[in-house]
Amino acid sequence: MRIRWSFACLLLTAWGGASYAAESAVPTAFRAQVLPLSQVDSVALPAMNRSKVDREDIADEARGLPPRFALPHAMKITTGKAGTWERIDTTTSIWRYHVKTPDAASLNIGFTKFWLPKDASIRLYSPDGVERIGPLTAADNRASRQYWTPVVRAAELVVEVTIPTAQVAELELEIGQVGQGYRGFGGRKDGKRGDLPPDSSGACNMDVKCLLNADPWQDNVRAVAAYTLNGIRFCTGSLVNNTAQDTKLYFATANHCLDSQAEADTVVTYWNYNNTTCRIPGSAASGQDGDGPLNQSISGSTLRATFAGSDFTLLELNGQVPQAFGQYWAGWDRTPYVAPGGVGNGDFACSADSLCAAIHHPSVADKRITFAEVNTVSSGYAGNQIPPVPGDLTHIWVHWDATPVFPPNPGLTIPPQVTEGGSSGSPLYSAQRRFIGQLHGGPSSCGQTGDSLSDVYGHLSISWEGGGTPATRAKDWLDPANTGALTLDGRNACTAPPVPTGVSVTATAANRLDVAWTAVAGASSYRVYRAEGTCPGTNAQLIADNVSGTSYSDTSVSGNATYSYSVSAYSASATCASSQSTCSSATATGLCTLAPTFAGLTSAGSSATATCGVDLAWSAGSNRCGAATPKYSIFRSTTAGFTPDASNRIASCQTGTSYHDGAVVNGTRYHYIARAEDDTANGSGTCNSGNQDANTAAQTTIPAGPPAVSFSDSMENGIAGWTAAGSGVGANFVQVTTASHSPTHSWFSPDGNDIGDHTLASSSAIAVGPGATLEFWHSFDTEDTFDGSVLEYSLDGTTWVDILAASGTIPANPARFSEGGYTDTISSNYDSPVGGRRAWSGNSNGFVRAVVNLADFGGRTVYFRWRLATDNSTAGAGYWLDDVLISAGTSCSSGVDAIFSNGFDPSTP
Known part of the structure; x- marks a missing residue:
């Protein structure tokens, strides 16, 4: 411990009237004259052993554990024995401790002793102040006398205590653990990744931001939060309502995520951790790091009930909810299974018009939504066994929508959405948007089809009675008055007016539908929503806000089209809206004014x-x-x-x-x-x-003339012109007909489960003309970030370098790919022949095009080769190559159409 009482700092009261109030988010050290950070007591955590980390994570996944995002470092850092104390004025002291790492994606602190005097505050921040947490104050004291912090997305962290000097003796603070993050949460703010694995969830998934503003599922989005536990693991859960309607912070998640009070003490929930834009599912952007904020969190919880039989855990989160969080308490449906099952007997109806949904945080990343349009089936649970055995009927088997609709553009074809590691504990909601279970497991992942495009959820109806005691069942907490209700609707934090009733729709004139409803107490105005088709309809939108009466005339309708309307009541005094009413439909008369359906x-x-x-x-x-x-x-x-x-x-x-x-x-x-x-x-x-x-x-x-072709091979004319070679596990490239881009043949090499290195090279050098491009189609399915393929070139047929690298007079050019560039960095921890390099890795989901700008090679003769490298772990399917073309554009001449495109046509007299 270092203690420095600075006389210079005692004069700070005359410096601009400085204030160190607990309410300020700005670190005190940024506002006071203090020692430079280099002189503050610190700890330097070692670099992570990535090989060991990866092996442990693979083993954890096999054991069904929730994903780990950080390594725990046990500490015993107290303000009395470590850190640096300073006096910054006559009445105020500051204590700082600096945590440093060479490679962390994030850091978090577990205060295993935490009790702040009434005027003390704690701030945690990156040295540059970009990432900040706090101030934490006495209001954050917990009965457990612990406090676990959210993550700070930085490789270094400063812990700072500001406290009246007279209260220092009352301070109780111990850093018991530092979590050294290595994945998730969108990566470090400085963008430096090093050898970190991907942070993003699968590209097939859909951001909740893609929902339309009037979509009723927006309520449920606000019920779902990601959470960390023990400072190192990650799951998802949902707020759920209770029959007392008292907004207690009951949070449903999975037993396999946590099942003890010791773990509940460490829970940190992250609210509104949503990407700020809608990325098209299946796009490259959807598979990249998101930008969701982490500035809304709640630390700590109390374990209320847990039951392994249905994989259920119910927490009550600590503290109060700031209004800014905008949280929503989801309703629930505990309808029990009654033989022989089916809708209404414990199974739930899901259809294209009435979708069920899961909302979750896959792969320690931003919130996504996955829809189901096939009825659920009661089942048992046996890991990833599909179909699951009926067993004890403690679970719900749900199939994800194989042809999902993209809300911003319903005509766009997108891939099916799924769940992933990190989604564990996330809610499954019925078509009525009520909680019916939490994710236990299943086989779904991007690219899956059939029964493998499904997952299994613990059944709330089983969790309701659980093990027969308040500590093992949901009913004591979700139905405290013992009403016996089978269903309950959700609610907002505020006290909303009642839901409007008696909604009716009438076609009163051409291209006009009149909507009417019954007034409700406490409503200052109403909101009208319209969807296309009969109830519940699709593409729901808010069409009228602040309607003062109990009727609304919609004159923007098309004749011969059916519309569905619902209404919500709004209270200006409570700044709160009710849920939407039951909808009512009608068909309009008059002119048909609907635009054609056309994707462009x-x-x-x-x-x-x-x-x-x-x-x-x-x-x-x-x-x-x-x-x-x-x-x-x-x-x-x-x-x-x-x-x-x-x-x-x-x-x-x-x-x-x-x-x-x-x-x-x-x-x-x-x-x-x-x-x-x-x-x-x-x-x-x-x-x-x-x-x-x-x-x-x-x-x-861009218009151009006929291409000047230097090389072209559709792989349909034999193997001439190519040389296949390799070593280690797996087979050399061979021509196959199992998959191709066009028409029937391609080159293929399998992805082995040990070290292998296999190449396919042009047998002779190819003359590259000025402005040439290399275009090819390939498909890959390899162990993501561990096995992968690269494109290389050689100027002499002997020395090979990556297509982006320099060789001889050819400069390096990281922008050489104009389309379909590398997707991942290959881990260097498992002896891959291309470890540490960028490569194509993972699953391309079929043939995709890659285009390389060969401008740097103009006038040279060049050899090209495709290379598949595998490490000493899991195998994949392999790598296919087809339709290779090297060509240079030529100029075209403008025809009469262009010359006279201004209207002066010489053929016109």
């Missing part, structure tokens, strides 16, 4: 002919009014993000699904949008004043 352009590409041209294509749309086939208008601009209008329309009334634009010039980038229009004359379309869709799906391309 699917491709735009250079015609690659001597005369410049661009070829556009799209999938046929469908009219919702009028005749069956829409017509299409084409819009073009040289400006990205342009707005289609008459000034940039280049074609109207197209009846096919393609268009050739000859009014273009070489080397200019063009942007295109296509829109569909029906034949009703009921709108303002450009063809015949029909209803026109408003999609903004743009495609872009």
Whole structure:
């Protein structure tokens, strides 16, 4: 321990009237004259042994443990024996302790003794002050006299106590553990990853941000939180309502996540940890680190009940909920199983119109939502055994939607969503958005199909009675008045008005639907929601806010279309809205004004002919009014993000699904949008004043002449031109017909379960012309971040380097991939021949295209080779290569269309 009483600091009261109030989030050391951090007592944690960490995590997964995100370091750091004390004015002291690591993705502190005097405060922060926690005050004292902190996304952490000097003797503080994070939570704020594994959940998953604002599932999103326990592990859970409606912080999760009070003391829940944008499922962005905030958390909890039979644990979280968190208490449904089962007998109805859903935090990352449209089935639980045996019927088997809808763009095809490690304990909600169980396990992961696209949840109806005691069952806590209720709706933190009743919808005039409802006590206004189709409908949106009466006329409806309406009541004094009412549907009369269903352009590409041209294509749309086939208008601009209008329309009334634009010039980038229009004359379309869709799906391309091909192989003409070689486990590349891009053959090498190194190289050097590109199609399914494939080149056929690296006069260029670049960094801990390098790894879910800009190689002859490297652990399927093309663009000449695109056509007299 170092103690420094600085006379200079005693004069601080005259320096700008400095204040060190507990309410300030700014570290005291940033506002006072104190020792530099380099002179503060510190501990330096060792670098992590990644090989050991990975092996332990694999073993944990096999044992069914929740994922670990940090290594625990036991400490016994007290303010009386360690750290640095300073006096910063005549009445105030500060204590600091500096935790340093060379490689942490995050750090967290377990205070195993924590009791603050009434005027003391604690702040934790990264040395640069970017990441901060606190101030913690006496209001954060717990009966357990412990406090476990949220993570700080940094490799170094300062613990700072600011306290009146007269109260120092009352302070009780001990750092009992430091958690050295190595994955999850979106990575370090400085962006430095080193050899850290991926932080993101699977790209197939859907952010909760993708839900429309009026979607009723938005309530349940606010009920779900991620949580850490013991400072090292991670699960998910849900707030649940109780029949006393007293907003007690009852939090349902899984028994296999935690089952003791010692663990409950360490729980830290993270609220509204959601990515700030909607990433399209299946996109590269959806598989990258999210940016969800971690600034809303609650530390500590009390174990109320736990029951292994249905994998159920119920906690009561400590403290009060700040209003800013906006939490929601989910309702529940404990309908028991009654033979022979089925909907209403313990199984739950899920359909395309009434989806069930899981909301969860997969892989220690931002919140996602996964929907189910097939009825659930009561079952037992036997790990990942699918289908699960009926057994004791303690669980719920749910299949995830194989053809999910993307709310912002229902016409877009997206992959099925799933759950992952970290999702354990997360809620399954019925179509009525009531909690029915928590995730125990299952086989689902991105790319799964059939019964493997499913998971198993502990059944709330079993947890209700549990082991027959208050400590082992849910009913004492969720039904404290013993009402015997089978179901309960959710609620907000505020006291909302009653839900409006008597909702009716009537078609009173052409293109008009009148909505009416019964007034409720305490409502100052009402909100009206509209969905398409019969109840409950789809694509629900808030269409009217602050309606003062008990009726609303919707004049934006289309004739011959059915709409569903629901209403919520709002209290201005309580700043709280009720849940949405039961919906009511009606079909409108009048003109049909629904725009065609059309996803927009699917491709735009250079015609690659001597005369410049661009070829556009799209999938046929469908009219919702009028005749069956829409017509299409084409819009073009040289400006990205342009707005289609008459000034940039280049074609109207197209009846096919393609268009050739000859009014273009070489080397200019063009942007295109296509829109569909029906034949009703009921709108303002450009063809015949029909209803026109408003999609903004743009495609872009640059016109060029025919490519000058240096090399082309579709893998259909034998093995000539290629050399396969290799060593270790696995087989060399061979031609197969088991998978291909086109038409039937590809090269393939399997992903082995031990060290292997297999290559496929061009047998002779290839002349690369100026401005050339290398394009190929490949498919990979390898152990993610451990086995992978790379592309290499050689100038002499002997010395090989990565395609992004330098060799001889060829410079390094990390931006050499213009499409389909490397996906992961291969771990260097298991003797992979490409350990530490970027590579294609994981599952591409079929053939994908990669394009390499070979501008740096222009005028050279170059060998290229594809390489699959495996380490001494788990195997995957392997690597396929097809359709390799090396070509350089040539110039095209502008035809008469482009020359006279301003309207001065010489053929016009």
